[in-house]
Amino acid sequence: QVQLQESGPGLVKPSQTLSLTCTVSGGSFSSASYYWSWIRQPAGKGLEWIGRIYISGSTNYNPSFKSRVTISVDTSKNQFSLKLSSVTAADTAVYYCARGTFSGIYYTDYWGQGTLVTVSS
Amino acid sequence: DIQMTQSPSSLSASVGDRVTITCRASRSISSYLNWFQQKPGKAPELLIYAAASLQSGVPSRFSGSGSGTDFTLTISSLQPEDLATYYCQQTYSTLTWTFGQGTKVEIK
Numbered sequence: 188q189v190q191l192q193e194s195g196p197g198l199v200k201p202s203q204t205l206s207l208t209c210t211v212s213g214g215s216f217s218s219a220s221y222y223w224s225w226i227r228q229p230a231g232k233g234l235e236w237i238g239r240i241y242i243s244g245s246t247n248y249n250p251s252f253k254s255r256v257t258i259s260v261d262t263s264k265n266q267f268s269l270k271l272s273s274v275t276a277a278d279t280a281v282y283y284c285a286r287g288t289f290s291g292i293y294y295t296d297y298w299g300q301g302t303l304v305t306v307s308s
Numbered sequence: 309d310i311q312m313t314q315s316p317s318s319l320s321a322s323v324g325d326r327v328t329i330t331c332r333a334s335r336s337i338s339s340y341l342n343w344f345q346q347k348p349g350k351a352p353e354l355l356i357y358a359a360a361s362l363q364s365g366v367p368s369r370f371s372g373s374g375s376g377t378d379f380t381l382t383i384s385s386l387q388p389e390d391l392a393t394y395y396c397q398q399t400y401s402t403l404t405w406t407f408g409q410g411t412k413v414e415i416k
Contacts, residue, residue: 234407235407291358294399300350
């Protein structure tokens with residue numbers, strides 16, 4: 188059974204960089220059939236796709252985040268990470284990491300439990 | 309960007325009712341449409357992928373249909389445990405994937 192677990196600071200100051208790591212257990216982390224995503228959800232609001240990374244290191248980001256976002260992968264640790272710079276209160280949200288599968292169509296089949304990140308001084 | 313619009317935003321139905329949620333894409337996305345269920349305080353879970361394929365372990369009362377711009381998620385007989393918010397998501401775009409705004413399902 189694939190499991191994903193987010194980790195990182197729960198409180199980040201405005202203008203600083205939010206950094207989260209997702210550790211994956213079970214399954215085949217390095218398979219080319221999978222991709223690894225970050226999605227966030229402000230309290231009481233809907234889901235917002237942040238970006239994804241393939242095991243090759245290729246990435247795609249939501250243009251809404253412009254140049255603030257970086258997703259990276261560490262295959263030796265079965266981990267992938269999110270960095271979001273210049274954060275404001277609007278970046279306060281539950282952040283989810285997730286695994287996606289490609290089999291003719293892309294779909295996200297496993298999610299972490301989510302971690303709340305609050306941006307406040 | 310491809311915009312996804314769900315309707316209704318919320319609904320209330322009785323146990324045993326047939327429930328239908330629609331999702332409309334701003335342009336054709338073929339069948340690149342997934343549905344997720346998010347129960348209160350929990351992470352989303354995949355229900356349907358490729359518009360109509362039921363994810364393993366999901367009850368058969370859930371079904372999906374549609375292609376192009378118009379899609380439907382149907383719960384054939386609503387159960388108390390179906391209390392949740394449901395989201396569609398397109399994965400057609402090669403760059404950005406977008407979610408609908410969600411449909412909250414309540415039990416009367």
